[in-house]
Amino acid sequence: MRNLFAMARRIIRQIVRDRRTLALLIIAPLLILTLVWYIFGAKTAEPKLAIIHYESSDYLSAFKKDDYQRMSALQARQALADKEIDAYIDLKNPVSVHLEGSDPSRNGLVMNKVQQSMQKIQQINVTSMKNQLTDVIKAEQKGMMVQQQTIRQMTEAMQRYAPGALAQIMQQAPKTSQPEEPKTPEKVSLDVSYLHGNDDLNTFDAFGPAMVGIFVFLFIFMIGGVSFLRERTTGTLDRLMASPIKNYQIIGGYMIGFGLFVIVQSFVLTCYIAYVLNIYNVGNLLDVLIIVFILSFSALSLSILLSTFASNELQMFQFIPLVIVPQVFLSGLFPIDTLPGWVRAVGNLMPIHYSTEALRNIMIRGTGFSGWWFDAAILILFSVVFMIINIFAIRRSRPVTD
Amino acid sequence: MSYPIKGEHLHKHFKKQVVLDDVSLTLQEGEIYGLIGPSGSGKTTLVRILLGLEKADSGKIELFERRPTLNAFRSLGYMAQSDALYNELSAYQNLEFFASIQGMHGKEKKQRILEVAKAVDLDQHLQKNVSNFSGGMKRRLSLAAALVHSPRLYLLDEPTVGLDPVIRRKLWTLFHYLKGKGATIIVTTHVMDEVAQCDRVGLLSTGRIIAEGAPKALTAQYGVSTVEDIFIAIEKEADGN
Structure with a gap:
């Protein structure tokens, strides 16, 4: 011892x-x-991104100025080569992404960010489709209103000259019911929970x-x-x-x-x-x-x-x-x-x-x-x-x- | 008369090289035995085998007329060619450690440390770090560490190598003093004037003890003036045959 x-x-x-x-x-x-x-x-670094051919694009609103620099095609290509930006996005249809590509982790960051923007683009597309549909429906409604007017005038004429025949037609006509207002869909949100740790875990x-x-x-x-x-x-x-x-x-x-x-x-x-x-x-x-x-x-x-x-x-x-x-x-x-x-x-x-x-x-x-x-x-x-x-x-x- | 150390028919080889070839050696109590021979002749290996730090291929060793045991090490002081000191520690702490593992403690230990430090002329330097010591001081401290538990048998492998003549003489005075107190010493050396101070010498050459005896008797027997010349004389004899 x-x-x-x-x-x-x-x-x-x-x-x-x-x-x-x-x-x-x-x-x-x-x-x-x-x-x-x-x-x-x-904290994970934000990727540096740019957009080109944005002037006439409908999607411009999906790319916020804080996140995406506005550049000309030539500028963007040069900046990418000089590693000043990690990627640029060409908004000319179809939209294309050009990455610097030498660092896989940065590539991941870029794609993450771009995907978020792409979701916004889809929303824009959906909204514009909705607007077009609404216009079509409105035009049809106008046409229907004109027809109803005609029918009303015809009914008035028949009441005056052939009330018997009118009563017969009214009895045979199927009852129309007013269509219900379409329900607006519920907003779907993701509820994330962690068994261990939390989203602050770095x-x-x-x-x-x-x-x-x-x-x-x-x-x-x-x-x-x-x-x-x-x-x-x-x-x-x-x-x-x-x-x-x-x-x-x-x-x-x-x-x-x-x-x-x-x-x-x-x-x-x-x-x-x-x-x-x-x-x-x-x-x-x-x-x-x-x-x-x-x-x-x-x-x-x-x-x-x-x-x-x-x-x-x-x-x-x-x-x-x-x-x-x-x-x-x-x-x-x-x-x-x-x-x-x-x-x-x-x-x-x-x-x-x-x-x-x-x-x-x-x-x-x-x-x-x-x-x-x-x-x-x-x-x-x-x-x-x-x-x-x-x-x-x-x-x-x-x-x-x- | 008892034999503190006895080796019989020791053989040892490393790979193909034969280091010891049938060496037998018996020390008598209270003598200084000098093991001399050119470097590479197997001196260090012989000492290590006698100590039990290396195993001989064949042969028998006895320490204090018994098979070596850990307890026998209590009566044994070993000083290797390397200084074997802890450079981070002070001289005192070094001695204190070696004294402790030899089972010394308390006042006795303290006193003994001061005693051996004085014997090797280091009592003024006990608190200094060993890393600040000169080569000669380390050598002396290393010797002190071998002395600290007052063993009965000393195995000293080149204790005076690299020391200046004054200190060398001092150390030999110390060896004679230890001998006077009844200790047995086996010492390996190159230095021929040290050989004359041994009671008996063994001449080791290429793994064999070629001659053994009191220095004076040996020189007389071979008709030469120094022990060194015996090596040459024997070589000539071998050539003559």
Whole structure:
């Protein structure tokens, strides 16, 4: 026990005295998350659009001046080439859209906007059709009124000269009933409701849980791995091996020593995203903290394990593209449901995958313990497995004794 | 007479290269044993195998006349070629850590740290960061870390390499002092004037101990003036056959 705490105490002292490492551990994730927050949290930009051949068009009213610049065909083509506008719309019949096209997300924005305008065009068409119909009906009504006048005059003449025949005709004539006024159709509106989240949920709110996992993992991985690697390269591990300290005490000491900073880091980070960046969170903040904390441990144990296979710092960093980058892509940042089975299977082996799942459940879906215990359990399992392998890996450095 | 360390018929090879070829070595209590030989002759490997940091392909090791156990490490001080210190920590914190994992604590630990620091002339620099130490200071601190738990057996791998003659002499005075207190020391070295200070030396060449004995007896036996010349004499003998 004493050895364990001597180990932990030494690691804590090392980190405290190494300001750079301390900063990398605690401040760097905050800085990067802030950056990510600005990038993904920003309101989506309005597309810049223009219309041409609008002078004689009936549809001009569908394209508001605020949203669509008026340009000549030549101007528009030039502006499109210079990327001053994202698209222009030719109002000559049939209406056509010309996009700049190099950025899919902007293309989407443009088409969204244009579709809204196209709906207005349809309304304009409907209204003009209605007006035409009304005119036709009115003309027919006029004709009918003239006929009725004639009939009335004929009736008067018959009353005077042949009242008997008139009475007969009146009896045989079918009763006409006045047609009912057509009902105006009810206005249809869409009632949108969200099971989770709301329409204010921006990209950062959705990415946030994955991002937190990725950066916590990355920084702990680097610092933990290099610090254990140094133990090997400077020869201090040999000195430990030539002392009565037990293998599990070395690994355990690392876990406790780093654990302290991991608690601090998780706490600072969680509070920061919740209260400063105001990330969407309907769950319990303590649950978030627990997940971040557990994830850090799996990062630490994995990094110590991999440092066994590295013989210098460079080789340690060579693990980053191998271990971290795939986790970024398979973490749940991007949908992976459509990927081939083996890719999804690889994704299931990645700690960040589980932390993202758990954090999304907590922060966006607001589930309690029942929603994240499974992911948390898997993360703990990762840590335990890595730690046990670590203890055996160290054994190789002290093969004679047991 | 007991044997603090005993290795019998040790063989070791890395890939195709034979590093140790049937080496047997027994240390007697209270002696300074010098392991000498050109670089690449297997000195460091032999020390590491004796310590249990590496496994011999075949052969037997005994520490304090027993199969090595973790507990035996309590009586063992090891200093490697690298300084093996924590650069972020102060000299005191380094010694404090190594003393702690050797099971020392409390007042005893503090006192002992001051004692060893004085012995290696670093008592004025205990609060300094190791990263600010010169090469010689690191070397001395590294030695202090091997001494801190007052072991009975020292394995020192090139303890004086890169040190100036004054400090070197001081350290050897220290080794003799430790020996006087009953400790056994095995030390590897290149430096020939250090060889004369050993009670016994073993000459290691290409994985074999080619000669072993008190320096004076050896030079007399081969009829040469220095231990260094023994290597040449033996080589000539081999060529002659």
